[in-house]
Amino acid sequence: MAQEIPGWRHIYSGKVRDLYEPESGEDDRVLVVASDRISAYDYVLTSEIPDKGRVLTQLSLWWFEQLGEVPNHVISTDVPAEVAGRAMICKRLEMFPVECIARGYLTGSGLKEYQATRTVCELPLPEGLVDGSRLEKPLFTPSAKAEVGEHDENITYDAVVMMLGDDLAAKLKTLTLDIYSRAEAIARDRGIILADTKVEFGLSNTGEVTLGDEVLTPDSSRFWDAELYSPGKAQPSFDKQFVRDWLTSDESGWDGNSEPPALPADVVEKTRARYVEAYERLTGRTFL
Template identity: 45%
Template sequence: MSNKEDSISLPLVHKGKVRDVYNLGKSYLIVASDRISAFDYVIPTIIPDKGRVLHKLSMFWFDFIQGIVPNHIITGNFESFPLSLKQYEYLRDRSMIVKKAKRVDIECIVRGYLAGSGWKEYQKSQTVCGIKLPVGLKESSKLPESVFTPSSKEEGGKHDENISFEEMVERVGKDTAESLRRISLELYKKVSEYSFLNGIILADTKLEFGFYDNQLILIDEIFTPDSSRFWETGKYEEGKSQDSLDKQYVRDYLERIKWDKSSPAPELPKDVVEKTMEKYISVYEKLTGVNF
């Protein structure tokens, strides 16, 4: 039984910052590693069990949002994997067999609160991704209504760029763009309302979609601490940056040590690794009601 990611002898289609995609012929195997990235760099230190949190939380959400949009999952249960994959114990609780969808090269971002790059832009121009917002909002303010702010999906290490809805229409066509916006906002609404009842604010999130049999489906991971900004309702305070239950903790550490974001990323100290893991597990347990 092999228990390491580098021992998986399957055709590798794509090695992402965090996930690896293997070709199984008619389907893909997506594996969530324990790597963590920040500012578009993979950090050399791993966060133990992080991949398992991402996988289990995604599986929880894929089940939760059924009925809104179909998704790419064939199975995420190791016990029902084909025999040829059972030799890799490493895959348990961190991998899913999925349909081979043709990815739409747009990141579908929904923001319910003013944070991160959105807050930076608002201070300059009172807009987020060109969308005009009311005067007088503060850092971490709840927006009057959630906004859909797409970004381009860039290959080869280039930064994804925020784009306007009009530019998205030019790239993917009006019908697809409108469907993506409608579905993304609907998913955000359902998940953020549920999260709030469980003590968690879903400040913003990013989603990815693809086409399978000419139908738009949800792909990748969804509503995890890697793809979303989670805050605790009990600690939330408008007018400042929040203590996030996601990888913001790692970003904050890298900002504190004044890393230049262009040379190779530094190792993380033990306490930052432990605290990050604690945050990931905490958000998983609060949202699912299950002990990790």
């Protein structure tokens, strides 16, 4: 349930974020609030992760600074006290119906496709790759956005061209791979491997392609500890892997087809700790 915020009217809730518009009727600004909600396997869980919304917001703001050459949607962090630290006032964008994903390593859904067809999003890859293999060069592997509770669907670059046209498709691909390459180098300098990431773009009211939503957080990216990196198996990650692992364990008793159970306190705390550690190691700042 979205909270009441004086001066703002709630207009949308996603898995994690709530959007508000000014009650005054201005239509060029939105208040983007990151909650402490957490999702797994396309379910929004009843349990929340304390401070998760603050970590996501503060880390996104830090990355927007590092990617200053890419236009982004942030206008101000001067937000109502009720959501201080977890919200941004942003440009209202017309979002593209595409999740822009860059993969520098083979894992997740890409690994599953590779094992079946030696491709990822129909892009051919060499033989002999394993879980965690570094790719010769990063891949742009888009997906079509799904409604909350549905699975995003991997699509080909040609499908993006069909949706958006040659020029826009090429721009999104170039921006996505440029962001990945810049962020991968920054993370590597801090002892973290950026395996893959998802970014989203939209058009501003002036027609400029603009980076929106969150960017390079543990919710939208796979971050691995470089010291523990070992291809051929699943890598420990700075995200909600504790949640996924517990849900699929015998202890949870979850059948995968119904609302997941509440998380144990230790899983909540371990997940919070991983989000905070990702923030602190990447930014070099202490999370307060």
